[in-house]
Amino acid sequence: MKELQHLNKYFRKYRFKLLVGIIITMVARIFQLVMPSYVKKSIEVVEGYIGNNILKSEAKEMLLEYILIIVGAALLSGFFTFLMRQTIINVSRYIEYDLKNEVFDHYQLLSLNFYKKNRTGDLMNRISEDVNQVRLYGGPAIMYGIQTLTLFVCLVPLMFIKAPVLALYALLPLPILSVLIYQISKIIHKRSTIVQEFLSTLSTFTQESFSGISVIKAYALEPKVNAELNNLALDGKSKSMDLAKVNAWFFPLMILLIGISNIFVIYIGGKQYIDGEIASIGIIAEFILYVNMLTWPVAVVGWVTSIVQRAEASQKRINQFLQEEPNIVSTVKEETPIKGKIEFKNVTFTYEDTNITALNNISFTVNKGQTVAILGKTGSGKSTILDLIARLYDIDSGEILIDDVPIKELNLQSLRQSIGAVPQDAFLFSDTIKNNIKFGKENSTDEEIIAVAKKAVVHENIMGFNKQYETVLGERGITLSGGQKQRVSIARALLKDPQIYLFDDCLSAVDTETEEEILNQLKKESKNKTTLIVSHRVSSAKNADKIIVLENGKLIQEGTHEELNSVEGYYKELYMHQLSEKEK
Template sequence: MKELKHLNKYFYKYKFHFLGGILITIIAQIITLYAPKLIGESINVLENVNESAQAKIDAISLNIFWVIVTTLIAGFFTFLMRQSLIVMSRHIEYDLKNEIFTKYEQLSQEFYKNNRIGDLMNRISEDVGKVRQYTGPAVMYTINTFIRFAVVLVQMYIISPKLTFYTLIPLPLLSYFIYKVSTEINIRSGAFQANLSTLSSFTQETFSGIHVVKANGIEQRKFDEVKELSKQSKEKNLSLVKVNALFGPLMILLIGLSNLIVIYIGGKMYIQGTIADIGIIAQFILYINMLIWPVASLGWVSTMIKEAEASQQRINEFLKVEPTIKNTVTATKPIQGAITFNNVTFTYPDTGITALKNVSFHVNPGETLAILGNTGSGKSTILNLISRLYDTNSGEVLIDGIATPNHNLYNLRYNVAVVPQDAFLFSDTIANNIKFGKKDATQEEIENAAKTAHVHHNIIDFKKGYKTILGERGISLSGGQKQRISIARAIIKDVPILLFDDCLSAVDVETEEAILKNLKQSTQNKTAIIVTHRISAAFNADKIIVLDDYQVAESGTHDELIALNGYYKNLFEKQIHNKK
């Protein structure tokens, strides 16, 4: 159970629930001892030839009354036990999900490139659910079992040590059986959970790309693939269930064997006069049967613990991953927006592909820098380094003269607004998607941002306007509309640094001109970096750099680059010619 040690901090956090549950369980189990004792005394009353019939009836009636009272009291304390321990497990489930989600937010970009979304979702849902079964029902029934065993065995020993010894003969067999089966359950449970993650990842990817599936007419192929994965999942689950199915019958068999021993050995002892009252045999049978459910639950509890261990192991794998980008500075400083690259070289750690080589440039606060270059020349990488999604291999990225690792990470990112080329919108209203950049934005601010992004007229044409609910990832909008809503989201954030990653690629030339005109006004006194393939988005910038072979091949203003008669001039002439 070493993987489950991670949960000990939560048991300590909710120690009052935990210890209170144990105390309540002890009280409940002690009270349950009285019912068999009263029943045994009732049988002894029936055997007593010296008592009158009415006296026997009165004694039995009184015993029945107390049996009912003690049973109700024990039931009430059992209810309190569940309230204490099961509620504790829900608190732990809540905390564990938050811990995992927080860890997911901290992990770096390469982590998400190397892990599938479906698998991440499965660990925070299915695996946490399995762990909750351990912290709740498994803990509760384990405590209940051990305490019941303790109080029942002590009571049995007080009554008859010899009969107690014979009654416990089947227990070593039980222990061995639980050990062997639990080991097998752990192996099969881990295999089932791993397969379930694969199935979850496949279905999540298929549903996310359903338009591609339909467009290519491969529905049947995807159906066959998910059918095969479901078949594997079924087989692994059946394999697990078959092992679990052995517990119940064998538990009952061993309990039945104990009952037979009590009847046989107890009967001989009564005949021989070793025990004085036949009611003792009845008490022992009732005590043994009080152990039926706890003993039978051992299999179920063992299964839950093994499944929880397998799930917690999968969770721990991610919790142990250290993010490559860490916040090492607690103090925050105002950011003005000066950006400097000093001989920056960067290679992506997951692919080993070099994206930048000795890149240097400087942007003053309030200036606009345009970056052009061929596909894969490292343009987007520059934006990733500014917002510190990655750290450089060599050289420095400076914000206001301070290297990015020496900034408070969260303050840095808070002061940067990024518009990615592949716009990501949430399944929410258009207004809330724009407000993502500013939580407390007013409707007027939302509409002004949308107007600047030249998307307001599209939004008001929708039946519900800004209250229109978007499909997942904004699938109900066109590519250009998604990009413009992303621009509105960045504008409304009102921060000193704006990063635009080829975010006008899906709009026509006229719309682009309108947006650029609006952006020029809204980005005054803000540092803006525009990655683009279009000259029209670049020639009004204060500075322009051209990347080639991961290096700065050309830099300057529009007029200076035209004079160089290089890549920029050739691109300018081609695009102007095509526009005409």
């Protein structure tokens, strides 16, 4: 259970509630123990009446008293059982809440490389299904475990005090049961891990299928996807059945062994009564009740064992991600204000997952308030420069300076808060348009939101929707067109009003007329702000203070529009090509 030691901090956090719950559990079980002894006394009263040792009126009075005690003890046991569930089960929900937050917070700290290596479905399964399995350990397993332990601690000595020989025979099957549970538990642990890993695979498949449903429909791949899901389902059924077959042994074995205990009690107890070794037949009835009281706790031993094994397997999977260390960490605790100067000195960067060198010995400077355009062919390293400025990755060699300070010596939160980024693939959340824009500044007013939407030339589109700014977008903003998504993302960045703007080919899905209007607005807004614009269009770059041209990760040209257009090279060739296309 070493993996489950991770939960000890939560048990310490809720120790008072747990302690109260454990005490209540013990009290509930102790009240439950009252019934068998008073059943025995009731039978002895009947025996006394039959043997003419007790008067009829006295027997009735005593029977009524014992029945009231039995009913009262049952009611009190039920009441404390209710309180037990309200404490211990609630603690398991608190632990589930805390653990999900811990996992989610850690997910957010992890670097982009982690998300490239792991699938979304697997991440979701670990924070949902695996955490739920752990919750069962933190609540029901503890609750029933304490119940069972309390009954055994109280009941077994009591049975030996009342009838040692009978108790020995009644409890004889239990050691056999313990050995069987131990052997079966090892198999359950192994098969539970396989089932949990399969659930991650299934979650990944369904998540990707739903996200890419438009592609599936466009290529008429529904039968193929259905066939793949069917194969996955059959595989999952096979794995789950392997686990279910092992679990299925628990209850039959327990019922069998409890049945054997009952036979021993009836046979040995009857023999002892006939031989005069026990005074009353009531002791046999009492022991049958004791044995049957042990039926559920003994059965629960198997169930609890199964829960613990599943929880161990799930917590191990959770711990694998919790033990992942983020590659990008802030080495400075105090805030570091950002003004906007950016300098790359002989920067080289290689992507870890593909081993592709995206930048090779790049050097350039962007002064505070300057607008710099970055052009180049696909795969030349344009987007990588923006990712490195936001410190989404750390470089292999060279140095990146922000305001003449090495980027690693800046507070990471301060750096990213000073940046307004619009990625190439605009990402919008399944929320209202207003809230998607407010993502850049949570405390913004409706007037501010409308103002930036107008600057991003998307206000008129939004007003055309039935619910306007309250329109709820589909997943990943599927409700909007590509150009509308890009403009909403631009509005989000403008609302943040940062020191540094990073625009990554964010106008690729808009027409040239709208592009010109947005660029004019951006020029006004980015005045005195450092701005980097990645683009494939010269029209987005020609008014920049400086243009950088990349090829295969190397800087091949640098200068203004006029300077680069006056010499032969990639920029002039691109400009002439796009100019001729426009004239057509």
